[in-house]
Amino acid sequence: MNMELSRRQFLGAAGAGVAGTALGAFGFGDIEAAHAEAIRAFKLVNTTETRNTCPYCSVACGVIMYSKGDLKKGEKAEIIHIEGDTDHPTNRGTLCPKGAALLDFVKSETRLKYPMIRKPGLDKFEQVTWDEALDRIARLMKDDRDANFIQTNGDGVTVNRWTTTGFLAASATTNETAWETYKVVRSTGMVAFDNQARV
């Protein structure tokens, strides 16, 4: 094949279902085009590509996720393949043994699917609805806050502090989630608020 063609352009054109003409436009001769048409389409052609970064370490390697279905079109989407992003300046397409196995994280058997509650003294979780779980959390938090909130200290200084419930934030959530979490948690006056950076 006598041309410079990026993988991306190729997939874009081929995926449009006009392989013959498009390949011609790319500069294939007739024979090459006929040959190309006879080949079974590349498996990932009918997938949606999405850019992401590896969620594990802070090298933050670029990845491309391939899914059946397109979230942007409001469809259900199932990720079927994840690989390194060759355009990414840090990893240039490479992934380590963790990044290379990301699909198995997405599809892990121990992914959580439903809210669960374990009642005091019991030895198992029970599935509950989101409303039940969230209402319960809000109730528990408010009762504890109302009972223990410290508005002023011994010297009469306004301190507006809540010390009896704590919050440990993640270290792999997005900055945007972090900011929203900051707002929600700090507005309650909670002080035992930390993240994984310390550990």
Place this chain on the structure above:
Amino acid sequence: MTNSWTDIKNTDLVIIMGGNAAEAHPCGFKWVTEAKANRGAKLIVVDPRFTRSASVADFYAPIRQGTDIAFLLGVMNYCISNNKVQWDYVRAFTNASYIVKDGFAYQDGLFTGYDEAKRDYDKSTWDYVIGDDGYAVVDDTLTHPRCVWNLLKQHIAVYTAEMVERICGTPKEKFLKVAEMISECSSPTKAMTSMYALGWTQHSKGSQNIRSMAMLQLILGNIGIRGGGMNALRGHSNIQGLTDIGLMSNLLPGYLTLPTEKEVDFDSYMSTRGFKPLRPNQMSYWQNYRKFFVSFQKAMWGASATPENNFAYDWLPKLDLPSYDVLRAFELMNQGKMNGYVCQGFNPLLAAPNRAKLTASLSKLTYLVTMDPLDTETARFWENHGEFNDVDSSQIQTEVIQLPSTCFAEDEGSLTNSGRWLQWHWPGGTPPGEAKTDNWIMAQIHMRLKDLYRKEGGAFPDPIVNLDWAYADPGEPTAEELAKEINGKALATVYDTADPTKVLAETGKLVPSFAALRDDGSTTCGCWIYSGCFNENGNNMARRDTSDPDETGAYLKWAFSWPVNRRILYNRASADLTGKAWDPSRKLIEWDGEKWSGYDVPDIAPTAKPEEVGPFIMNPEGVSRLFTRGMMRDGPFPAHYEPFESPVANLVAPNVRGNPAARVFQDDFAQFAETASAEFPYAATSYRLTEHFHYWTKHVWVNAVLQPEFFVEISEELAKEKGITHGGWVRVWSKRGSVRAKAVVTKRIKPLICDGKAVHVVGIPLHWGFTGAARKGFGPNSLTPFVGDANIETPEYKAFLVNIEPTTGPVA
């Protein structure tokens, strides 16, 4: 990182100490390989184990864990004694010439002002002499006996090569070889980069480990230049971001700090945050603190934060203690003083130290909430898993609510990598079952709390019911909406202060950067250091232009780097006093007589004259600090302290145990093994493996297959002494717990000879628990002591004492 992953290719010498990049950051380590292949760079590894990084190093030197400060001060001593100092840099860009107050001294391991009962210092003498003009007194000749340079020389004189060998167990000739290689980088045309990670942070003096290297890098003139810097490799994908946004007990976003209860009102809060320059003409950029603070308060409480109520200053909690870090939280739980705990993507039962104490603490809670994409040990701490979690569920009264969250592949937003790049990512898959985004979950909790307070009233509802929450769907703010809030916007037209006819931001528009923030309530900004990430130019974090003029590795058009897209911090220091690059082949920015420009966004006001304004603009001195005044709890200079559990006594200060300024809770002290304990004779350390990421990938089939089972590593010598066979079962125990593991007997670990005594190292990787696809196992935290770094409370995971013996396998 001061620099970035891609910048490492510009280095001449890489030192990996306190980390193991080839194992733990493989795709970042490739930039070391680039530097070696393309520039002939050398790699030095200093580590207790012959690691994967060591296996590709040009030179490897062993070191006993917890003795890095002695080693680094030894290197500093070598460089100064052999005149391997970048003198122009040290004179102009550090506080070497500053005169220190007369009362300050160091003796027998302690600095002036120690209070043993409080385990704390009165730091009033740890400061400069201030002249009548209000500025710090300096002696540019560096001859004054009380100048920082001479005090430093005196302080490190004890760390000779012989002393380093006795403390660290590093053979003298190996130490000298490392010192000599490093000292070559004092040349203005040679750069060394320091790559470190939790091997330095997880010590009771972790901050000072890092400081020691930072000081060495300053003496060599390696900060602010291409291929140089202090490069914290960091752990999780957004550990940098979560910290930048201030999710720490004592922080506000952008490294502003929460008030303490001594700061009774806004004026007293601001009075300690004036940051008056300590030398003439210095920028002392924190002078803008008030703008960042007020804009943050406006982002929190919008129209309810007014000049009349001091922008809702009192709505922030005021601290009575230095911090409510994760160790203190568990201590409070254990004392019965904490009732509820929420873990958002955090598995403390495996991540925090002294597991027995953690289980006891969680068992005393009224409620525990967890949110994760994967099952966790924490969420199931009440469930019996035989020897792997030996609890009686019926005795645990904690109510546990486990919430399923989405994973990266189903979520949108930005993560900040170790090089401070904020990179946007997009969702590509539908979440399983009923899993929800964290944005949705947090909003739902907030809305419910707000409703309850509106309906029922209760303790001080104001900050909750007035929280600014103007999202299109209040039940689930979008990543874009939140990113714009973080960036900040103008509530009224913002004019340029230098030229009032120039508009920086029209009313209602996003601010271009933090330079447009104001302290009168006319701007909002969630996190000032991130301002510019999503402005009227669009989402800069989503930029994907890979152009890189002259291949400097800067990639200015890829994503967004904080602050203001700057790629190398302190880059003004890449040029000499006149503004010319120290090394023309390493040019970053230069002064053209009127302004600064070059490959990177200048880390200085564009028109600041080079002879007048120093490069370290965040410091009121305008220079960097070899002596850090009263800013660190455990001393203005680093000093060698042994770990709290040490196989040997402190050679330079025999009466000092551990770091004298580290906080220790009473019950925990009783659970430390004695120094040179006969009961616990071996020096243990924890670490990661390349096939696993913490406690997540044991849920991932491929990784569970690659490294299926918990093991510990010991030397052939120790194995022989204890009758342990390769692949055989061992029991390892500390004063706090016991684990059973397979033994890996290896040449990678060798006994170290410290002051004539053989010290055996036991290596304990950290990836197993009782959930997931891998075999059930233990983590090092079943064994580790409950004590943290004196400044930031990172637990001492890297150096503790254990015993080991052969045992039998678990009953099938």
